[in-house]
Amino acid sequence: MSITNRIWKLRKRPVGDVSEGDLDFVEEPVPAVKDGEVRIRTLYLSLDPTNRIWMSDRDQYMPPVQIGEPMRGGGIAVVEESKFDGLAPGDIVNTGLGQWALYLVKPGAEVNKLPELPGVPLTAFMGPLGMTGMTAYFGLMDIGKPKPGETVVVSAAAGAVGSMVGQIAKIQGCRVVGIAGSDDKCKWLTETAGFDAAINYKTEDVGEALDKHCPDGIDINFENVGGEIMDTILPRLNDFARMPLCGLISSYNATEPVPGPYNFSMLLMRHVTLKGYIVTDYIDRFPEGMQAMGQWLMEGKIKFETDVVEGLENAPASLERLFSGKNLGKLVVKVSDPG
Ligand SMILES: NC(=O)c1ccc[n+]([C@@H]2O[C@H](COP(=O)([O-])OP(=O)(O)OC[C@H]3O[C@@H](n4cnc5c(N)ncnc54)[C@H](OP(=O)(O)O)[C@@H]3O)[C@@H](O)[C@H]2O)c1
Structure with a gap:
């Protein structure tokens, strides 16, 4: 049959x-x-x-x-x-x-x-223990190389990848600022996920808010969005900042060519390392990522x-x-x- x-x-x-x-x-x-x-x-x-x-x-x-x-x-x-x-x-x-x-x-x-x-x-196997968790883990740890005390900014912060990036960065001892599209998301980021600050890009001036929440500049920009938000972050990067280029969601539905970043020159001026990557680049190391994320999840250090x-x-x-x-x-x- x-x-x-x-x-x-x-x-x-x-x-x-x-x-x-x-x-x-x-x-x-x-x-x-x-x-x-x-x-x-x-x-x-x-x-x-x-x-x-x-x-x-x-x-x-x-x-x-x-x-x-x-x-x-x-x-x-x-x-x-x-x-x-x-x-x-x-x-x-x-x-x-x-x-x-x-x-x-x-x-x-x-x-x-x-x-x-x-x-x-x-469902954790689609989030922290799935592709999005692995994307966050390897992008941040391998390309971002976080050190205690550094400032990390992450866009699309309340999404699958972004919410993991911020929490992993906190575990590494960083100061973490998330950018998201609603007050409810920002509340979740600071009150549940333990981010130090969150910026609602739809209602706040992102540049002013970054200056307020990142008084020592930005050491890692975990890029999920591109466009205007990325352009606002670039001049605030510190010397030798790292930029895991994970996604550019603001352009995926575009029907016209997308303008390049106006502040591209800051990558040069601030000696920035930018690396685009696809999670499957790390497929051989997934057991390491699963082990770390699984451990943090069981210890209650990661919310999703x-x-x-x-x-x-x-x-x-x-x-x-x-x-x-x-x-x-x-x-x-x-x-x-x-x-
Ligand atoms: N490189 C890789 O291997 C890899 C793997 C997985 C995902 N990614 C990338 O990672 C990013 C996040 O993916 P995800 O799966 O975790 O999705 P997600 O963050 O759960 O969902 C996408 C979020 O992006 C935000 N967004 C959408 N359009 C936007 C815009 N124009 N400006 C600012 N924010 C916008 C929305 O949140 P707000 O309410 O905050 O606007 C939305 O919730 C995407 O760019 C995706 O392509 C890359």
């Missing part, structure tokens, strides 16, 4: 925000499981800013999703059928690079069984939020939450129940 899959496929390349009709929600039979493969059912789908990049044909770090192809995405799933030694029905796995689909049939070697950590919810949207059918419309800033913490879609 064949099982019916539900898959989002890219119908056309979005212009600006993703809109209705850019993707098709189709039903098709799930292929039979061959030797070495598993059939997994998605429990949670991760929605990420990079989904928008993959939908476009701009020059990017991996091939774009082609028209008519299933939308690419990661998530957490349960094994339903296994012809792969080492995985059995009921195992919970990270899908690796998967699809916006209810079911996936793929080589068992390409999915990773998740460890069971008492008291840690599954998950913004859960119900239903695979709502995936494309929910991506917008990342661009309007509706999400606090990691945005995920709950697709099905484990049982």
Whole structure:
């Protein structure tokens, strides 16, 4: 008896925000499981800013999703059928690079069984213990190289990556200032996540607020946003500052060429090290990142939020939450129940 899959496929390349009709929600039979493969059912789908990049044909770090192809995405799933030694029905796995689909049939070697950590919810494996946690950990530790007493500024601070960056920087003994888009987010950053200060870029003068909260200048700018916010940070960088370039979300929906940073020269004047990176650059070191993040999580040193949207059918419309800033913490879609 064949099982019916539900898959989002890219119908056309979005212009600006993703809109209705850019993707098709189709039903098709799930292929039979061959030797070495598993059939997994998605429990949670991760929605990420990079989904928008993959939908476009701009020059990017991996091939774009082609028209008519299933939308690419990661998530957490349960094994339903296994012809792969080492995985059995009921195992919970990270899908690796998967699809916006209810079911996936793929080589068992390409999915990773998740460890069971008492008291840690599954969604942590998409946040602190997932790709966004690893992005924060390696970007800050390897490129930012934080030292006790230094000042760290992070943009999109209440999001999945930013909220981890600030808390890791606090653990390293830094002074941490977050930039976010609402008073509620700023309150969460200072009162729950332990940031020293937070700036609401929608209501405050970011330059004035940075001068107030970073009286000794900025040693690390963890860049998630680009555009005007980044431009305001650049002249406030200290000599030999570091700048992990993680993301430029302010430009992902742009329909016109984006102006370069007006204060680019400050990178020269202040001897700044800027490095763009993609989290998978660190794939061989993920066990180190998982170990550190897992330890801090169990010790209660890291707080995290998950913004859960119900239903695979709502995936494309929910991506917008990342661009309007509706999400606090990691945005995920709950697709099905484990049982
Ligand atoms: N290099 C890598 O390997 C890697 C991996 C993962 C993520 N990233 C990047 O990291 C950044 C954060 O990703 P995430 O997954 O953690 O998403 P996220 O921060 O959870 O969500 C995106 C946040 O960006 C903020 N934002 C959106 N448009 C903005 C704008 N025009 N100006 C200022 N802020 C804006 C919104 O918060 P506000 O309410 O504060 O506006 C929103 O909540 C993105 O740039 C993403 O591409 C890079």
